[in-house]
Amino acid sequence: MSFLQKEMAETSAVLRAFDWDAAARAGESVRKDGRLFVSGEGSSRILPGHLAQDVAGRWGADFAVRTQGSYQAMEYDLSRDTVLLGSNSGHTKETMTLLRKLRAEGHDRIWGITSDPASPLAQEAPHPYVLKAGAEKAVAATKSIVEQTLFSIATVAAAAGHDLKATLNDAADAFDQVFAMEPDPELVNRLADARLIFFAGRNDGVAEELTLKTNEICSRPSGYLEGTYAYHGVEEVLTSRDVVIFIEPFPSEFEATSRIFRHEVGCTVICVSSQSCPFPTMRLPTVPGYDWVLRLAAGWRLLLAVGLTLGNDVDHPRRARKVGNPLS
DSSP states (O other): HHHHHHHHHTTTEEEHHHHHHHHHHHHHHHHHHEEEEEESSSHHHHHHHHHHHHHHHHHOOOSSEEEEEEEHHHSSSTSSSSSEEEOSSSOBBBHHHHHHHHHHHTTTOEEESSSSSSSSSHHSSSEEEEEETTOSSSOOOOOOHHHHHHHHHHHHHHTOOOOOOOGGGHHHHHHHHHHTOOHHHHHHHHHOOOEEEEEEEOOSSSSHHHHHHHHIIIIOOOOEEEEEETTTTTTGOOTTEEEEEEEEGGGGHHHHHHIIIIIIIIOOEEESSOOSSSEEOOOOOOOOOOHHHHHHHEEEEEEEEHHHHHTSSSSSSOOOOSSSBOOO
């Protein structure tokens, strides 16, 4: 078994061991400030940042939640925000540059979320949170990103008075169920033969995170089509060799999906969904507050199968690195 598969499979244990008290303290800071800013780079921001924004909207939170990359965030006024900074390694250059700027300005409501207690992020952040997921040997971050994301949304939940704990064990059980699924070999082969692989779905971080994992695990070009972007011009460049994977698609657009992608383009359409879809579908259970991690598990399972079919070293891609842009 690859390190990647083993680390993915350990996600349910990471969910069960989550430190709710640490997130509650961050949530109390958000409640006082009325503002939350989530930053980091790559996987450490895509899902933690965008899902925090999404759940705040769904729960009707009365505080602002924003996210942006670290360098762009340096151009913002964050003096009134509680800030979550994620870096699995704790050595990410952009994230540390933002942290040091905020600290020089006297900002102390900053949580640094990392796997390494000896890292610069853990040592310099006023409120370090060390991930219980532990270090990962595979380049593609998986279980650690789930814990980073859970910290972000648990912070929002604590500030909004929303209960996420009640369904946690159900979510961990459902994760194991989904990750044990065997993807249809025909779909795996179509993905392995694809020219381009697109993910389409809500801007909650799931589809975008799977887009990145496609590069790292499958060594294939990929793209993210936010919301209904898939119906607004991308068909001009698609070919019959491409695959579009819809994450929890909008039922109102099934007809357009069939007309554009199946009949006009002739490409392969796959759905990852808790509902019945008129296309090949990885059908998922649903757990309140945790459907995101089940969609992620299904995507991981599919991409892992593709990477292995292609004969890739799924633990160590040719050029992708564990620390994308390290602090020198």
